[in-house]
Amino acid sequence: MTSTTSLQVAVIVDLYPPPDIHTNVQHNDQLWATVSKLRLNDLSSYDVVRLYVLTSSPDDANTSLEQAGVSGEDVEVKVLATDDRIRAFYEAKQALDTEEISDIRLVCLDLQRQFWAEVCQLLFSEVHHWTLESVNVPALTSTGDTQDNHHAKHEPVLQSVQRFLTTLPSLLGDPEVNRSEMIPRGVFVHGYSTRRGGVTVIPTMSSMNLVYVSRKRDPRLVIDENRRRLAQVGGFDYTNFHIIRTEHGKRVWVVGEEQPVKFDGLVTNKRDVTIAAAGADCIPLLFADPVAMVIGAAHAGWRGTVEGVAGRVVQTMTKEFGSDPKDVRVAMGPCVLPGCFGVLPDETKCFADIDPSCVVPDAIFGSHVIQDTDGSNDVNDAKDLAKSSASGSSADCNEDGDCEASTTADSNRIVENSQKDTLIDRQHEHSPAQNTNGDGRPLASQGPAQRTAVSPGAQGGLRKDRVAVDLTRTNRLILEREGVLPEHIDTSTALCTRCNPHVYFSYERDGFPFGNQIGFICMPSVQRE
Structure with missing residues (x-):
């Protein structure tokens, strides 16, 4: 270059x-x-x-x-x-x-x-x-x-x-959808995307970039094509689809009402309408009430987290559609975990005010190396993905670059291949890499590692002027205080975005421009098996 x-x-x-x-x-x-x-x-x-x-x-x-x-x-x-x-x-x-x-x-x-x-x-x-x-x-x-x-x-x-x-080949493997066992299947269609299976070739946005941003090189039609491919695997209608418009706050839009310019949460009781929250370190949260039949989604960056966007979604479900917080199930998606993200010292107060345990100055940073040890970005060489407890409060990134739960409960991630409905234990099996354009030519981009020299956010190690905070624990505590039962909050899909460059996008790791994965949820008019 x-x-x-x-x-x-x-x-x-x-x-x-x-x-x-x-x-x-x-x-x-x-x-x-x-x-x-x-x-x-x-x-x-x-x-x-x-x-x-x-x-x-x-x-x-x-x-x-x-x-x-x-x-x-x-x-x-x-x-x-x-x-x-x-x-x-x-x-x-x-x-x-x-x-x-x-x-x-x-x-x-x-x-x-x-x-x-x-x-x-x-x-x-x-x-x-x-x-x-x-x-x-x-x-x-x-x-x-x-x-x-x-x-x-x-x-x-x-x-x-x-x-x-x-006609373009899917890059980095087939599209994937990771699902939480907390949200009832059949009644709800939901999941979290990875970076695999799309057509975007720009290094830090390859390949399943799902959000259009005018300052980035992906046009709307490429985003639409990526969404179409994800929808085929995820089982939703990408043409009846609403996604958050981030302002890093707590505004919630009820689908059907006048849409605000910016909002970080969505709630609806409409059938066959898919709502989604994006993330590239921030937490995409999904909400499902199988009693009142209401769904929600939220984007929780650190500002939205401390402002209580997760709690505001539960409040909106209760006020607008009669949900009982005890019936609401919540899943947290891929995000940056303790040790891999921090705020300025004077910003920790808003976390400590929620609970002192939300500030974790001793958290261990994950890998300082974005590439695999052999210098490649082959999906097959990616380290085993982290285990997280569905009832655990948080996870830490260890020195090997993996994210470990604070408990050892086994919670395999579910990945569905576009060719067949197969449950894969992602702790042991990975999709094959596709490192060509389909005709033997190498991809125009080989992953985020090449951008580390020019992306300040990609440098290894937590910055010395930052203090680590725990976004997943903070959101859990906020949800529990809104009346959501602890056993109804799932963090098993909250794998560390920064530590898994072959699976997730991360602004903290790659800098700008970065891609976005999403969490999506809908209620089909016909219940599925």
Whole structure:
């Protein structure tokens, strides 16, 4: 990867002929003339110009490059040859995202301008600053279409892009759903995702990133595709789906009422509506009342934790739908555990005010090494995942990088494969890694380890100015004070995000940009087995 101090720009050149249109070498000459003009004028201030040539014929592209006098001495050239122009464009996007390039110029025939404008709008995010440079070629001849209507009989661009995304291989293994035994199956559909099984290739967001953020490189359609794949395994309708909009507070939205701009909790009694909470160190909590038939979800960062968002969800379930807190079941999902997260000394007071045991200055930090001992990010090499007691209060991260419960109760995590409904003891078995794009080529990203040098949050060890706190214990105590029974609170799915880089996203470990896993829950209208 080029130094981040270099000013880089990507130029994407479309050599595909428009559908039903005859082109010739003169048209390519005009495209290259536009590229040359860009290089001499608009791009002269850039340190590095990366040229991505989209074509169905690598031989024709190389000939065209040679005739245009383009060489690798003054510009870095990559020819992307495939029969699918959207696939070629997406490969170019993967490459420029790997290089962290945000400035993009796309050069095409004027007849293709509308098509590429739609593709760019769909597959770029707000991080990408793109412009189109189109070449008007009046001499183009068609086989029956005019410039105004030749797209009309072809598949809409949105559908073409969505269909293409479904063909991408799942990265880092198959999608997984980890479930808590506390929440009754059949009555409720619920679970926690991992980072495996999605299509995102950006290192710290690969691969099952499930939250769209405008400051990140994943476009909405990639997030939608990741959600679609998770929904297939999780058994929910991703088109009837609501997720928290984080403000790190205690605001709770009752689905169906006017939606606030930001909120960290959701509650509903509606059937077939999936609600979800995201996390990347913060705790995603799921709530289920099998008596009143009400569900809830909450995102509890440290601020939301001490403000009592978990308790506020229980209060809302009680006030709006008549839940008895004694009937409410709660599961806590993957989060950062004691020793791997801390707050400033003057911020510990709000934890100590809840209970002194919520501050754990002697907690042991987990591994200082993000990579496995052999330097790889192979899922098969990941250390055994932690055990946590369903009734235990917290877990610590030991020096080996695993998270151990304060009790030794066995609580195997349940993982469901997309191909078959199989219960897997994750203490002993791991999904095979998929470290290629499906055609033998290596992934554009190989995991979060490469980002440690540039991500302050990725450095090993708890910062010296921080004091460790226990988020899971704090939320447990708050829930118990709201009347939730201790035996109805499950922390077995609260594995340490920071200590398991091959399984979970973690902001504390990877810095920005980071991916998000989620916890989801719904009540199906037809009870399932």
